[in-house]
Amino acid sequence: MAEKVIMLGNEAFAxxxxxxxxxxxAAYPGTPSTEISENIVQYEEIYSEWSPxxxxxxxxxxxxxxxxxxxxxxxxxxGLNVAADPLFTVSYIGVxxxxxxIIADDPGLYSSQNEQDTRAIARAAKVPVLEPSDSSxxxxxxxxxxxxxxxxxxxxIVRATTRLAxxxxxxELNERIEREDKxxxxxxxxxxxxxxxxxxRHLVVESRENALEKDGCNFxxxxxxxxxxxxxxxxxxxxxxxxxxxxxEASVLKLGIVNPLPRKLIEEFAAKVDTLYIIEELDPIIxxxxxxxxxxxxxxxxxxxxxxxxxxxxxxxxxxxxLSIAHPAQxxxxxxxxxxxxxxxxxxxILNRLKIHGAGDIGCYTLxxxxxxxxxxxxxxxxxxxxxxxxMEKAKGKDYIKNWVALIGDSTFxxxxxxxxxxxxxxxxxxxxxxxxxxxxxxxGHQDHAATGKTLMGEDANAxxxxxxxxxxxxxxxxxxxxxxxxxxxxxIKEATAMDEVAVIITKSPCILLSKAxxxxxxxxxxxxxxxxxxxxxxxxxxxxxLENGTIAINDTMCNGCGLCEQACKFxxxxxxxx
Amino acid sequence: METKNIxxxxxxxxxxxLTSRILGALTIQAGYDVKLSEVHxxxxxGGSVVTFVRYGDKVYEPVVEEGQADVLIAFERLEALRxxxxxxxxxxxxxxxxxxxPMPVVIGAAKYPENIIEELEQHHRVYKVDALEEAKxxxxxxxxxxxxxxxxxxxxxFTKEEWLKVxxxxxxxxxxxxxxxxxxxxxxxxx
Ligand SMILES: Cc1ncc(C[n+]2csc(CCOP(=O)(O)OP(=O)(O)O)c2C)c(N)n1
Numbered sequence: 113m114a115e116k117v118i119m120l121g122n123e124a125f126a127x128x129x130x131x132x133x134x135x136x137x138a139a140y141p142g143t144p145s146t147e148i149s150e151n152i153v154q155y156e157e158i159y160s161e162w163s164p165x166x167x168x169x170x171x172x173x174x175x176x177x178x179x180x181x182x183x184x185x186x187x188x189x190x191g192l193n194v195a196a197d198p199l200f201t202v203s204y205i206g207v208x209x210x211x212x213x214i215i216a217d218d219p220g221l222y223s224s225q226n227e228q229d230t231r232a233i234a235r236a237a238k239v240p241v242l243e244p245s246d247s248s249x250x251x252x253x254x255x256x257x258x259x260x261x262x263x264x265x266x267x268x269i270v271r272a273t274t275r276l277a278x279x280x281x282x283x284e285l286n287e288r289i290e291r292e293d294k295x296x297x298x299x300x301x302x303x304x305x306x307x308x309x310x311x312x313r314h315l316v317v318e319s320r321e322n323a324l325e326k327d328g329c330n331f332x333x334x335x336x337x338x339x340x341x342x343x344x345x346x347x348x349x350x351x352x353x354x355x356x357x358x359x360x361e362a363s364v365l366k367l368g369i370v371n372p373l374p375r376k377l378i379e380e381f382a383a384k385v386d387t388l389y390i391i392e393e394l395d396p397i398i399x400x401x402x403x404x405x406x407x408x409x410x411x412x413x414x415x416x417x418x419x420x421x422x423x424x425x426x427x428x429x430x431x432x433x434x435l436s437i438a439h440p441a442q443x444x445x446x447x448x449x450x451x452x453x454x455x456x457x458x459x460x461x462i463l464n465r466l467k468i469h470g471a472g473d474i475g476c477y478t479l480x481x482x483x484x485x486x487x488x489x490x491x492x493x494x495x496x497x498x499x500x501x502x503x504m505e506k507a508k509g510k511d512y513i514k515n516w517v518a519l520i521g522d523s524t525f526x527x528x529x530x531x532x533x534x535x536x537x538x539x540x541x542x543x544x545x546x547x548x549x550x551x552x553x554x555x556x557g558h559q560d561h562a563a564t565g566k567t568l569m570g571e572d573a574n575a576x577x578x579x580x581x582x583x584x585x586x587x588x589x590x591x592x593x594x595x596x597x598x599x600x601x602x603x604x605i606k607e608a609t610a611m612d613e614v615a616v617i618i619t620k621s622p623c624i625l626l627s628k629a630x631x632x633x634x635x636x637x638x639x640x641x642x643x644x645x646x647x648x649x650x651x652x653x654x655x656x657x658x659l660e661n662g663t664i665a666i667n668d669t670m671c672n673g674c675g676l677c678e679q680a681c682k683f684x685x686x687x688x689x690x691x
Numbered sequence: 692m693e694t695k696n697i698x699x700x701x702x703x704x705x706x707x708x709l710t711s712r713i714l715g716a717l718t719i720q721a722g723y724d725v726k727l728s729e730v731h732x733x734x735x736x737g738g739s740v741v742t743f744v745r746y747g748d749k750v751y752e753p754v755v756e757e758g759q760a761d762v763l764i765a766f767e768r769l770e771a772l773r774x775x776x777x778x779x780x781x782x783x784x785x786x787x788x789x790x791x792x793p794m795p796v797v798i799g800a801a802k803y804p805e806n807i808i809e810e811l812e813q814h815h816r817v818y819k820v821d822a823l824e825e826a827k828x829x830x831x832x833x834x835x836x837x838x839x840x841x842x843x844x845x846x847x848x849f850t851k852e853e854w855l856k857v858x859x860x861x862x863x864x865x866x867x868x869x870x871x872x873x874x875x876x877x878x879x880x881x882x
Contacts, residue, residue, distance in 0.1 A: 143732030448738035
């Protein structure tokens with residue numbers, strides 16, 4: 113009997129790629145997709161890499177596919193925006209070796225800047241989408257996707273959501289099937305997308321869509337469960353599970369392929385049930401198409417386009433059940449925060465003191481937007497800090513941004529920030545850019561990137577020298593300062609913002625979570641010296657608390673010994689102790 | 692068997708993932724269908740985190756919903772209160788009686804609720820422990836979550852031997868002994 117193990121959805125995706133004979137995997141980290149690559153790396157048969165961004169990752173996979181090898185790209189939903197350009201055109205080119213992209217959406221916004229629906233992009237790009245609903249299907253659908261890709265000469269998207277990617281379930285393991293690489297033959301009309309060729313390929317794409325719409329009706333990944341036909345559900349992915357919990361007696365059409373929709377199959381099912389519901393998280397992608405065919409169905413009239421669904425939500429909205437659930441207690445929120453001894457806190461405590469605005473970006477340092485630091489004014493997408501600051505300057509003049517800086521992390525700078533810096537220099541901006549270099553991609557759980565000197569597969573590699581890079585694009589004033597050297601840092605910030613030229617300040621201090629051993633040094637407060645003024649609490653370190661009686665204390669299980677509080681204290685009441 | 696619903700809640704960084712891994716392995720060894728749902732990424736940066744574990748003959752959804760939990764394991768008492776409404780009427784709360792201030796409390800924008808344990812006791816069976824204190828007595832404050840798990844074990848249908856076996860197989864080799872001791876401390880506390 114095949115071995116059965118418990119696997120995270122993302123682990124199962126990786127296993128699926130392995131079993132399918134995939135040989136190349138490229139990705140840029142992003143919650144909830146990161147663990148796909150972190151698991152693929154265990155399979156020696158697959159070359160895997162962190163690319164600097166999703167567009168590059170997609171193109172790496174496309175190259176491997178064109179040459180006849182099965183290849184995977186994986187990313188979070190917003191990553192597909194970055195990779196949209198190659199995706200839309202590889203849809204025309206098609207594949208030689210199977211090409212699969214696993215894209216992870218984030219309904220409920222667990223760690224994202226928006227709640228966009230990948231199916232909408234895939235529809236626009238005319239790329240088929242498969243949607244598994246547990247770990248076991250995650251593995252099987254990836255294998256199905258590779259076969260589909262080669263059979264229909266198309267890239268295929270497998271769509272995940274946070275709940276699928278980060279849930280564990282049982283998976284049966286199979287052997288990897290090694291595949292002969294497909295021979296490469298130069299094919300000008302298929303692989304060179306200039307207008308004359310693309311016209312022809314567009315026709316191919318349209319007939320592929322038509323074929324998939326028909327053939328999809330017989331795909332084994334769709335499931336029809338006829339039971340009580342007074343009520344029927346069309347659903348897919350994780351919402352299928354909520355339907356089964358809330359309405360175990362109902363008839364269900366569970367779609368494995370959600371783009372293009374298997375029309376005949378849907379029409380047949382709709383004809384057999386009295387009342388038809390369409391249950392899909394986020395946008396009414398299935399619903400709008402089904403209704404456009406003249407089929408009566410209920411969907412977003414009673415459900416929402418926001419957040420995750422639950423079985424209780426369906427019980428209430430569709431079953432009309434009044435659930436007697438206790439009210440949640442009114443308690444203070446616990447939002448994520450910068451860790452004790454995070455170097456970003458040191459930088460932000462200075463910016464806060466100097467009342468400087470930050471054109472922000474995406475990473476752990478975005479957490480500096482909230483009180484008490486409150487230094488990040490804007491967050492749009494990765495790489496936007498430098499370019500939005502430049503736009504502000506061009507709108508209002510250089511004096512307007514004298515109390516602004518752009519704030520960007522090292523991984524984000526390598527992702528897309530560098531383009532914006534080139535632009536700022538080229539178009540004669542004068543902004544100050546702070547690159548918060550903590551030597552890792554922190555927010556997503558510590559992945560290497562082109563400036564860390566290690567690859568995903570653990571090999572030593574060239575580490576881009578960020579200072580040299582900035583100089584090379586024409587920045588004449590580049591500072592490199594330890595994030596905890598607050599004196600030098602403050603001086604540099606004042607100097608750089610006053611300048612009528614682009615300046616880059618690189619604050620260099622590794623993420624505190626990179627060091628595995630607890631710090632030897634810790635701080636405590638001398639109660640007889642402490643004036644209870646609260647200055648040490650200004651940087652918002654979670655290890656410091658004010659007790660009911662006004663006494664300020666440092667939690668010894670949390671303190672990592674950065675000493676920012678010692679610097680903040682004017683009365684020498686904060687002292688280091690050896691652990 | 693009717694599906695059993697367990698929740699593990701705490702503050703990001705407290706090791707909820709290790710605890711759920713032990714629980715998951717245990718339910719599989721006992722031959723159940725099991726699903727676990729966890730939080731990765733941003734929410735681990737000191738935020739409120741929740742892990743769901745469901746096991747039984749056939750499990751569909753990976754999450755435990757409001758009013759369905761049999762056992763709520765809380766590594767911090769404010770988090771116990773935050774998720775108490777997920778419990779069934781006769782559900783049990785196992786709570787580490789420790790306080791970690793969330794940022795709104797640190798900056799004075801909110802107050803940390805008083806008498807949390809008393810409030811929970813009005814509606815639920817509550818089993819509390821100062822697990823950090825107990826763990827320090829064992830000489831390693833990091834094993835506090837295994838002490839809490841030991842208490843919770845009294846409310847699940849697995850034998851002590853099954854628990855110890857899985858702990859042995861799941862935790863790093865160097866920490867097997869201390870983790871087994873920690874489990875025993877919890878297991879015997881309210882038995
Ligand atoms: C297009 C896109 N890809 C990926 C992500 C996920 N993501 C959020 S922040 C981040 C990188 C953070 O690393 P860094 O800039 O070094 O800052 P740090 O978190 O280390 O402070 C990533 C990959 C995203 N939000 N958008």
